[in-house]
Amino acid sequence: MTTLTMAKALNEALRQSLDTDPKVLLMGEDIGKLGGVFRITDGLQKDFGEERVIDTPLAESGIVGTAIGLALRGYRPVVEIQFDGFVFPAYDQIVTQLAKMHARALGKVKMPVTIRIPYAGGIGAVEHHSESPETLFAHIPGLKVVSPSNPQDAYWMLRQAIDCDDPVIFFEPKRRYWDKGEVDTEAIPGPLHKARVTRAGTDLTLAAYGPMVKVCMEAAAAAAKEGRSLEVVDLRSLSPMDFDTIQASVEKTRRLVIVHEAPVFLGTGAEIAARITERCFYHLEAPVLRVGGFHAPYPPARLEEEYLPGLDRVLDAVDRALAY
Amino acid sequence: MSVKSTAARRTTRGGAKRRGGEPELVQLLTPEGKRVEHSEYSIDLTPDELRGLYRDMVLTRRFDAEAITLQRQGELGLWASLLGQEAAQIGSGRATRPDDYVFPTYREHGVAWTRDVDPLNLLGMFRGVNHGGWDPNENNFHLYTIVIGSQTLHATGYAMGVAKDGADSAVIAYFGDGASSQGDVAEAFTFAAVYNAPVVFFCQNNQWAISEPTEKQSRVPIYQRSAGFGFPGVRVDGNDVLAVLAVTKAALERARTGQGPMLVEAFTYRMGAHTTTDDPTRYRADEEREQWELKDPILRLKTYLEAEGFADEEYYASIDKESDALAKRVRDGVRTMPNPDTMAIFENVYADGHALVDEERAQFAEYLASFADETEGH
Ligand SMILES: Cc1ncc(C[n+]2csc(CCOP(=O)(O)OP(=O)(O)O)c2C)c(N)n1
Numbered sequence: 001m002t003t004l005t006m007a008k009a010l011n012e013a014l015r016q017s018l019d020t021d022p023k024v025l026l027m028g029e030d031i032g033k034l035g036g037v038f039r040i041t042d043g044l045q046k047d048f049g050e051e052r053v054i055d056t057p058l059a060e061s062g063i064v065g066t067a068i069g070l071a072l073r074g075y076r077p078v079v080e081i082q083f084d085g086f087v088f089p090a091y092d093q094i095v096t097q098l099a100k101m102h103a104r105a106l107g108k109v110k111m112p113v114t115i116r117i118p119y120a121g122g123i124g125a126v127e128h129h130s131e132s133p134e135t136l137f138a139h140i141p142g143l144k145v146v147s148p149s150n151p152q153d154a155y156w157m158l159r160q161a162i163d164c165d166d167p168v169i170f171f172e173p174k175r176r177y178w179d180k181g182e183v184d185t186e187a188i189p190g191p192l193h194k195a196r197v198t199r200a201g202t203d204l205t206l207a208a209y210g211p212m213v214k215v216c217m218e219a220a221a222a223a224a225k226e227g228r229s230l231e232v233v234d235l236r237s238l239s240p241m242d243f244d245t246i247q248a249s250v251e252k253t254r255r256l257v258i259v260h261e262a263p264v265f266l267g268t269g270a271e272i273a274a275r276i277t278e279r280c281f282y283h284l285e286a287p288v289l290r291v292g293g294f295h296a297p298y299p300p301a302r303l304e305e306e307y308l309p310g311l312d313r314v315l316d317a318v319d320r321a322l323a324y
Numbered sequence: 325m326s327v328k329s330t331a332a333r334r335t336t337r338g339g340a341k342r343r344g345g346e347p348e349l350v351q352l353l354t355p356e357g358k359r360v361e362h363s364e365y366s367i368d369l370t371p372d373e374l375r376g377l378y379r380d381m382v383l384t385r386r387f388d389a390e391a392i393t394l395q396r397q398g399e400l401g402l403w404a405s406l407l408g409q410e411a412a413q414i415g416s417g418r419a420t421r422p423d424d425y426v427f428p429t430y431r432e433h434g435v436a437w438t439r440d441v442d443p444l445n446l447l448g449m450f451r452g453v454n455h456g457g458w459d460p461n462e463n464n465f466h467l468y469t470i471v472i473g474s475q476t477l478h479a480t481g482y483a484m485g486v487a488k489d490g491a492d493s494a495v496i497a498y499f500g501d502g503a504s505s506q507g508d509v510a511e512a513f514t515f516a517a518v519y520n521a522p523v524v525f526f527c528q529n530n531q532w533a534i535s536e537p538t539e540k541q542s543r544v545p546i547y548q549r550s551a552g553f554g555f556p557g558v559r560v561d562g563n564d565v566l567a568v569l570a571v572t573k574a575a576l577e578r579a580r581t582g583q584g585p586m587l588v589e590a591f592t593y594r595m596g597a598h599t600t601t602d603d604p605t606r607y608r609a610d611e612e613r614e615q616w617e618l619k620d621p622i623l624r625l626k627t628y629l630e631a632e633g634f635a636d637e638e639y640y641a642s643i644d645k646e647s648d649a650l651a652k653r654v655r656d657g658v659r660t661m662p663n664p665d666t667m668a669i670f671e672n673v674y675a676d677g678h679a680l681v682d683e684e685r686a687q688f689a690e691y692l693a694s695f696a697d698e699t700e701g702h
Contacts, residue, residue, distance in 0.1 A: 030534045034606050037602075055540055056540075058503060058533050059507060062505070062507070125401070125402070126402055294669060295684055296669050296673045296681065297673065299668070300448075300453055301452025303663075
């Protein structure tokens with residue numbers, strides 16, 4: 001057991017994967033000498049060489065397209081997209097090719113490609129550096145979509161994603177890169193797609209993933225001071241999604257608030273609300289509420305504090321749900 | 325300002341020839357500040373015009389330095405410095421006419437200067453108060469584009485429109501050596517060639533795309549890339565403001581007269597970090613920078629001005645004074661730049677209004693107002 005930042009935990013997961021499986025390759029812009037703009041690949045090129053830690057040309061469609069070819073040849077490429085907003089030149093390759101290859105080939109070829117994307121806001125960056133496009137990927141059949149919220153999950157989920165024979169879009173909450181936590185690299189991890197109750201409670205369930213789990217934990221702590229007992233579920237995986245864990249929680253608490261940074265409209269929260277309403281209709285004491293981004297472009301840095309769901313907005317939704 | 329060029333009428337690839345494997349640069353002013361002639365590109369400027377270019381470069385460098393300082397002081401979230409690229413930007417920018425249209429990336433502060441864009445406007449997005457900050461049509465200078473290569477297609481489409489309108493304006497698209505790898509740039513080249521669009525692709529090859537050297541993007545010199553698409557390319561000494569001006573003028577003139585696109589590769593160097601968040605010591609050697617310092621674009625022109633007796637101490641003193649005033653204006657302007665109103669989040673999402681935005685705006689306003697009630701209640 002060691003204490004690591006999420007960035008270092010991810011670095012360690014990449015290192016272990018490279019070490020364990022000679023077919024694992026890393027590809028991306030500036031991931032070599034620079035170690036990536038967030039230093040997630042720091043030192044890996046030095047230790048594993050340019051053949052396995054590949055600085056690519058500045059071309060995202062090229063990066064993902066060639067990763068598909070390498071996968072067809074038996075490699076397990078782990079691709080780094082520098083920032084969320086820059087995945088779109090590669091979106092065509094991901095959606096029209098990567099996601100469908102296994103099905104089109106009658107299951108005869110596998111696509112063990114992991115695409116790491118630092119995502120979401122809160123770091124005061126310029127345009128295209130703070131977006132939450134996860135729903136756009138979760139909507140695509142054939143892709144798996146996950147997002148860790150802490151260093152321990154970052155380590156194990158990345159290792160599991162790389163081991164997975166399906167394409168996994170691995171969303172890294174960039175504003176949590178520098179948060180520290182205990183990492184046990186020996187413990188046998190739970191399933192990649194299982195949600196986890198990170199705080200037990202009885203009055204209401206908060207469901208979140210990635211960067212918003214911490215906010216929800218803080219909200220639950222704040223609510224506890226007012227005598228309210230909130231349960232927090234860290235979804236961990238968006239596709240597939242572990243509805244059973246959410247259902248079990250809601251059957252206990254009878255109220256659900258879903259929190260994410262991505263725009264609320266047609267977002268992940270909408271899917272959860274619909275499914276949980278279907279599964280738990282007679283248990284619910286209040287409509288399922290959502291807290292998230294607006295139907296507006298991610299704002300300039302000076303407004304992100306107002307834009308991002310924070311403690312107050314989460315607690316406001318909690319109040320509204322409890323008022324029913 | 326008169327520029328004579330035979331290249332304006334040429335339709336084949338031209339300008340730079342290979343000698344000993346390395347492509348030759350178009351150069352009109354050597355790094356030592358000596359005026360030389362080139363067989364295809366020439367320029368004839370008055371002392372006044374030469375001093376003008378010097379002033380542009382000095383003020384641009386000063387503006388850039390001030391922005392870096394402001395970033396360090398926390399007034400800007402980020403800055404992309406143009407240090408070392410002044411000649412490439414001023415030379416090419418001064419080659420444009422007011423009716424031409426410019427599509428920049430995010431580092432074209434010197435080009436913006438030549439288009440009379442208020443320097444303060446450039447700082448809004450780096451401060452984090454907006455995503456653009458100016459009306460592109462005011463100076464025919466489009467918004468900065470961060471997604472690499474996207475703007476080369478916009479420039480090409482705009483140029484297609486210019487041609488359709490029968491206008492004789494030209495369009496210039498800026499991009500980096502790294503950007504040349506993007507599919508969008510290849511597609512822009514294809515469209516420009518196929519539709520004979522009046523667009524000049526101006527690549528500032530500053531040798532690095534963050535940590536990756538040009539060799540990680542291309543195994544042929546960038547200017548040769550256009551050949552496969554069917555239009556000419558030329559490499560110019562990007563630290564020689566006279567050569568850049570002459571070559572860009574010729575390329576724009578070529579476009580204007582219906583001869584289609586051209587690629588100009590300005591061979592230059594990014595003296596500083598990629599942006600203020602970058603650490604170049606991780607990937608490049610100090611000696612490289614030191615070598616390029618000897619080719620400094622401003623010093624080179626100054627040496628020439630002095631040798632010709634075109635500028636005296638009094639002149640330099642006046643430029644210094646102007647630089648100080650510009651720096652002060654920028655400093656004061658940034659420090660007093662207001663934060664946007666919270667409700668700006670919902671502004672301009674659509675031109676025509678949208679029920680969902682209206683609903684969310686109203687809900688959010690009500691939510692914010694609830695805090696005001698609370699404080700009043702206490
Ligand atoms: C599509 C896309 N991918 C990645 C990035 C991140 N990024 C910003 S600038 C840059 C390097 C650009 O290099 P170059 O085109 O040579 O221009 P320079 O910055 O050197 O002027 C990268 C990788 C981006 N902005 N857009």
